[in-house]
Amino acid sequence: MADDxxxxxxxxxxxxxxxxxxxxxxxxxxxxRPVNVFLQYWxxxxxxxxxxxKDHGVAPEAGEDGARAVIEQQxxxxxxxxxxxxxxxxxxxxxxxxxxxxxxxxxxxxxxxVVDGVWGVARFFMEAGDGATFI
Amino acid sequence: xATAEITRSIDARGMACPGPLMALIGAIRTAHVxxxxxxxxxxxxxxxxxxxxxEKAQHELVEVVPEDGYAxxxxxxxx
Numbered sequence: 001m002a003d004d005x006x007x008x009x010x011x012x013x014x015x016x017x018x019x020x021x022x023x024x025x026x027x028x029x030x031x032x033r034p035v036n037v038f039l040q041y042w043x044x045x046x047x048x049x050x051x052x053x054k055d056h057g058v059a060p061e062a063g064e065d066g067a068r069a070v071i072e073q074q075x076x077x078x079x080x081x082x083x084x085x086x087x088x089x090x091x092x093x094x095x096x097x098x099x100x101x102x103x104x105x106x107x108x109x110x111x112x113x114v115v116d117g118v119w120g121v122a123r124f125f126m127e128a129g130d131g132a133t134f135i
Numbered sequence: 136x137a138t139a140e141i142t143r144s145i146d147a148r149g150m151a152c153p154g155p156l157m158a159l160i161g162a163i164r165t166a167h168v169x170x171x172x173x174x175x176x177x178x179x180x181x182x183x184x185x186x187x188x189x190e191k192a193q194h195e196l197v198e199v200v201p202e203d204g205y206a207x208x209x210x211x212x213x214x
Contacts, residue, residue, distance in 0.1 A: 023152065023153060026153050026157065027153060027184070030153070030156060030157075030160060030184075030188055030191075031187070031188065031191050032191055032192075073151065076151065077151065077154060082153075085157055089157075089160055
């Protein structure tokens with residue numbers, strides 16, 4: 001990938017963090033930067049095709065009002081739609097971490113079609129270049 | 136300068152960031168060079184994002200007009 005690639009490692013699987021990550025992916029894609037998303041652990045679990053639209057909760061600091069706001073936000077534009085938009089407008093690849101796949105007994109067929117494939121961590125860093133953001 | 140004739144108006148008021156920008160990008164993609172778009176947005180992020188994207192995508196920001204509770208962006212598709 002190019003030098004200005006925006007690499008994003010998603011670990012947490014709550015709707016607020018996934019949404020924040022999706023907004024960053026859309027923004028980077030809109031500004032013409034290649035986007036390289038790597039899904040680990042609970043973020044990967046949230047990308048199971050049959051679980052994407054379920055309530056994944058919010059970070060502990062959200063509080064009741066924050067949780068309500070995020071639910072409303074997801075009903076308006078869900079984070080999976082933002083990732084789809086990002087792929088639609090830019091060069092965006094989303095890959096699952098092989099180690100997390102094994103840990104959670106997930107197979108490629110279980111994943112939402114927005115996920116391109118399964119990578120080992122070395123492949124991710126090969127594509128990431130100099131920087132990566134962890135959410 | 137005479138006010139540009141609007142080819143299409145996009146009312147994105149009420150949409151959250153990055154909704155208004157995405158609506159503009161989607162509309163501009165299928166448009167002709169020279170077409171002029173008006174985007175109405177109440178999202179604060181649009182104030183920085185729409186001009187930044189228009190510059191990056193090499194279109195033309197004709198004007199930004201603050202209105203009551205929202206802003207009106209006028210963009211010409213330049214390529």
